Amino acid sequence: MAQGYINERTTDYLSLKSRLLTGSNRQRSDQFDALNLHLRQDLLVTPGQMVIIPDDYGVACTADDAWLMRHAQEIRRNLELDASAGAAVINNYDLLQSLLGYSSIGIGSAASAWGRHLDEVKHTLEAIERLHQQLKSGALNKDVFIQQRQMLFRRLDAQLQGAARLGTSLQTNKSLKKVLGISTKSYLHKSEIVGYTQRIRSIAETSKFLGKGTYVGMALDVGVTGLEIKEACMQGREAQCSRARYVQGGKLVGGVAGAAWGGKAGAEVGRYACKLILGIVTRGKGELACGIVGGATGGYVGGNELGAFGEEVGDLLYESVGP
16 A cells, blocks of 8 residues: 655755655556646645655555545645745744643653743743732732842743744754654654644644734733733733733644643643643744733633634733744
8 A cells, every 4th residue: 555754854846856756667656646636736845744655566556545545635734724834834833732732842842942941931920920929918019029120030930931932843953753752663654644644633733823013922821820920920021021812732732631741731621710721833033932921710712622722812921032
């Protein structure tokens, strides 16, 4: 039967075909074209596309071949949900995958770099809240509160910039297949193809939100009420805390509930008076910005239990644009 693999770099169709079918006859060349109709419309084959390699001996299209073609078409459609979706998916695959609750190479568990960033952000926000408690109790005057909070904001700024830099493992020259968490062999198993197709669908949908300036993120599981942190961050700087649209990443994959990353972040934080979202958005020339959004608890606008979603509006408590 034919085999499928994920293209790792931008190349033109004819060069790709020539490299994969070295020494093949005309019949196999024609079959390659027939199996890869989803690629022939483009001059370039982009990263993330699935390429189908025909069997050395088979000539007729089998049920397995048709199955591969359906998944390849779906992957292509999902990568092209908007003009920039394909590039956004590949450039920020690790980060989007983490926000959506999928496991990933190097990101996605409490022991990973991403998990450590979540902890660092959470602890800094809790420190800001404790400072605010001292202000309310009279242990600090307002000027000292503002000065010490600014020091914590500088720490938060560095942490958020670090989170934004976790956008992709490709920037550290890792293999795309390793980033995708799929087989290092040339061809994919059926289960890997199904999983990749499903992930690309959710991740490509998420990239659309990034492109239109909506934060995509996760609720932070902080040890104090989100409402108090929101008040601590906003006091005296309300004018700097603009309103921001956001969606929770967990909602994008069928309502991932409960604790994730060993209890460090959850898709639902109903016990708090205010959700705190660590969110990622696109700013300026496509650079990632990381921010803290505080919003009231409540249902999403639209959507259903199968993972559709809607936007909420909250107060942008702090934002940092990565260098």
